Amino acid sequence: MGTIDAILLGLLQGLTEFLPVSSSGHLVILGNILGTDVDNTTFAILVHAATVLATITVFWGEILQLLRGGLRFRANPESKYLVRIIVSMIPVAVVGLFFKEQVEALFGNGVRFVGCMLFVTAALLLLTHFVKPKKTRNITVKDAFVIGLAQAVAVIPGISRSGSTIATGMLLGDDKTQLAKFSFLMVLVPILGEAFLELVKGEFSPAASGISGYALAAGFLAAYLSGLFACKVMIRIVSRGKLWWFALYCAVAGAVAVTLG
DSSP states (O other): OOHHHHHHHHHHHHHHHHTTTOHHHHHHHHHHHHTOOTTOHHHHHHHHHHHHHHHHHHTHHHHHHHHHHHTTOSOSHHHHHHHHHHHHHHHHHHHHHHSHHHHHHHTTSOHHHHHHHHHHHHHHHHHHHHOOOSSOBOOOHHHHHHHHHHHHHTTSTTSOHHHHHHHHHHHHTBOHHHHHHHHHHTTHHHHHHHHHHHHHTTOOOTTTTTOOHHHHHHHHHHHHHHHHHHHHHHHHHHHHTOOHHHHHHHHHHHHHHHHHO
């Protein structure tokens, strides 16, 4: 993987991690076009860490407030919100602990499989345009678990994590202004936890990755900057409920992937 490839993949990771179009699916497609290894563990850890850093940068004030409230160890709005975040992480934790090998095997199914899953993402996003609950509500503990189930399903390449979690929340009738923030915060611990496990197992090794330090740094920076942009843009888009444009994009991308796969 050269520096240009790393920048392109980093930019794509940062943009598609927050936009509802499936970052994993797009990385498989672009990696196939570039003829490069998108499954490189060291590179994957770095670009995911970059998107986590982008999320923390955007929501730094809210994260600090949540931690302060949670550390008081009594019932308050912050501690209740943290409980919902924790509940939302249960399904993906189960998948990560017990079905990791099966999930990793899905990434070997090729571009055509990714295209089919992009159609699933498109259908889910389009559903939010036609199914609109009459009343909106705050995210409940039960809603958090259902949204967490959507996040667990989104480990499949081609199914958008942000798209599936936000769309699921909208279909449940949750407040749109809360959903983007909740969707982005609920993934922080799973990504950091997986990165930590890879570090403990010794999988993170820039020297053995076969990628130069310049390329790794360029990919990290590209993912961070594009992630900052996409995170802020997605918050505005969700508040307006305009997800059907992304449904059209996913359908076109899926058709291209299936055709060329």
